[in-house]
Amino acid sequence: MTKVSMTVNGKPVSGEVEGRTLLVQFLREGKGLTGTHVGCDTSQCGACVVHVNGTAVKSCTMFAAEADGAEVTTIEGMANPDGSLSTIQQAFQDHHGLQCGFCTPGMVMSAAALLAENPKPTEAEIREYLEGNICRCTGYHNIVKAIMAASGQDVAVAAE
């Protein structure tokens, strides 16, 4: 067992992990941060995306020990300090960018990473960027729309 320490959503955390313990296991099972999901075992689905030192990472693809000393942000750390939904989260609600909610944490974390590096992406750029995030419910239509809206670009209202 190895001791790891990291900052998760602004708070210092530590724990004993096996060498094979994945970052997602450490977060979900070790720290009770169950907002980060596991949807596959081949690093394809993206439900487990978190930010490690500001970079979007599939937390099923990283050992907890590799994140020792890192700044980690999960979906639980994405709301505004007063607890209200952040711009991206609010856009997902406004534009019905989620249905079952299982892929949603990863989608939000990927969207945040995209907008950090490309503040005004085109629809094609959004679709390309989400290559590593699978959603089975929405057909992606409203996810793309939500991200466009979160970037401040004009989209037709979701409602008719």
Added chain:
Amino acid sequence: MPKDHGIGASQKRREDVRFLTGRGRYTDDINLAGQAYACFVRSQVAHGKLNGVDTAAAAAMPGVLRVFTGADFEGVGGLPCGWQVTDRNGQPMQEPGHPVLAQGKVRHVGDPIAVVVAETYEQARDAAEMVDVDISELDPVIDMKAALADGAPKVHDDLSSNLCYDWGFVEDNRAAVDEAIKNAHHVTTLELVNNRLVPNAMEPRVAVGDYNPATDDSTLYTTSQNPHVIRLLMGAFVLGIPEHKLRVVAPDVGGGFGSKIFHYAEEAFCTFAAKQLKRPVKWTCQRSESFITDAHGRDHVTKIELALDADGHFQAIRTETYANMGAYLSTFAPSVPTWLHGTLMAGNYKTPLIYVNVKAVFTNTVPVDAYRGAGRPEATFQLERVIDKAAREMGIDPVELRRKNFITEFPYATPVAVEYDTGDYNATLDKLLEIADVAGFDKRREESAKKGKLRGLGVNCYIEACGIAPSQLVGQLGARAGLYESATVRVNATGGLVVMTGSHSHGQGHETSFAQVVADMIGIDENMVEIVHGDTANTPMGMGTYGSRSLAVGGSAMVRATEKIIAKAKKIAAHLMEASPDDIELKDGQFTVAGTDKSVAWGDVTLAAYVPHNYPLEEIEPGLEETAFYDPNNFTYPAGAYACEVEVDPGTGKVTIESFAAADDFGNIVNPMIVDGQVHGGIGQGIGQALLEGAAYDGNGQLLTGSYMDYAMPRASDVPSFTVDHSCQTPCTHNPLGVKGCGEAGAIGSPPAVVNAVVDALQRAGHSNITHIDMPLTPSRVWAAMQG
């Protein structure tokens, strides 16, 4: 003006807040004190004799609590099948046993053989590798027609063959259909495959069993679309636990698409093992495990013949389908290729004579059952493809050929035993042509041609039978369940309501849309209504969510219960205002006496119900809580028209979807935003089936597409933004909301639109020999077709 509240308003979903902040509570998020972990040992071969299982080495591994094998389940029932289909010869289908853990044989890759339960998941997994399984491999049967050949290896030794049933519908029409086809002016024939799909809800299945020795109560937390159904099936047929000693909880569930309707072995195992070990037992499916254990969908091989007269009027349809059941009968598998498929073969058209033959076949593959649409996509695909082919053969515009044959008068009794209550197929088709700008297609085709791309247009219609289902009818058809739905409306003293529904939401947004309905009926703020679902302990016995039934059936139960509430509340209000109940009106949360200025507020009445100081106790009971069970008297019939434009790269065969439009008639709409989202998702899955997805087995029964690296799930860049419209509304005539259901339409209507478009592109480019390409239309298949 769009409505801003109540029925018809695009209310933002209240459930989104917890999902967007990581506070959803999915089954895998549940961890109970003292919980142990299960890891399944599964067959790695498709067919074999199970000689023995040596668990000694595994049992000695660190942390192992117990290793279970089939021997532990010899006295336990098997997994039941919920639907019995009758064969053409009048005999019931062949129905094999379905053990929780393998008994004597393994029948597909993934068939569970043993389970290790240990202190941690890692210990369970390590020990599972030490279980020594002795199997003598047998020749598998994978291909359906080979499985029916004389002398084929039998999946189930105690059955006479691998034929589950040979179903004819309507059998009495057979001779007349044969005669009509023999004498027809023109007959178009099409042979096609409806590809096997893996449902792939993004949340893998999870089960957590718990047992309380002090009370003898069992609890199962599970990823289910219908917790009451699981409680009944598992309690009564597998483990022998009466309902009052068994609670099933399906909390937030991450998508289902049919695959979480069924009762699975892992649910029974965790419930059983928790009692044996006196500890909670948790199993979390790995994705690669879900590929070989979740029930698959579709997998039909079909020949369809369409007979037409010289004017293009449909005279008769005859189909012959082989439907894969896989190795065992999953919960509702027999109903999918029969009653959910044959009854839709009329489509939107007047065809006087129809005969459907379905041979259901056992093979050494994962069981096949309902997947979004369930039988109706298979019916729609073959019908809408053969119509396109017939139009081409007869030189009639495919849109006009459809119009020429539309059913235009309702109610309409089809020759395949259903009665469409209402619809307007010309209206949805007209709307489609408008929103898809079909008139501008030629210009867009020229633009594509300048880029060296072949553009094609595919248009089709669809109809489905939803709002499943009238219990007495399905009982006659072999269902071993009632298919009503239930709701309890509990009004609290200060006026807020809790609605406990037997429906289950796993992405559909019931917590929002159901609240809109009840709040609208009473005239109160939607935030005063809470929707509770997913726990057998606090919801009335209901059948759950599938078959686009929740609002049409579950919503109707909720309306009926709310009507009872309002009727009683009016009596209380009448007493408070010293008026006759017949004179009481309820509007915007105020009770008034007609023709007077007397009024009492909703909250005054609810308080009086629970503090009955001034109350007609001699006439009515205190309290305000009502339950209703609603059993529909017909299916609902959503219908519409879809259009797809594709570009084909002639050099590679790669197909891109350039545009996709859907015009649906869902009857009345409660939340347009949610309805749009349901259609988007269905189209996404339909495009997936048409272009990308296909479960492939090799000849040994190994699943070649067992992960997301091999099974092509649609990504964001594989689909375009969609144009959807549901302004054409012919309300359902027989349920109180006039709603029809919208969950499956997208997946039903979209595959033929895509394939029609690709064939159209290739035909227009001079490939006149290409009349069909089987799904998925991968670049290699399209390219190969173009090579002639």
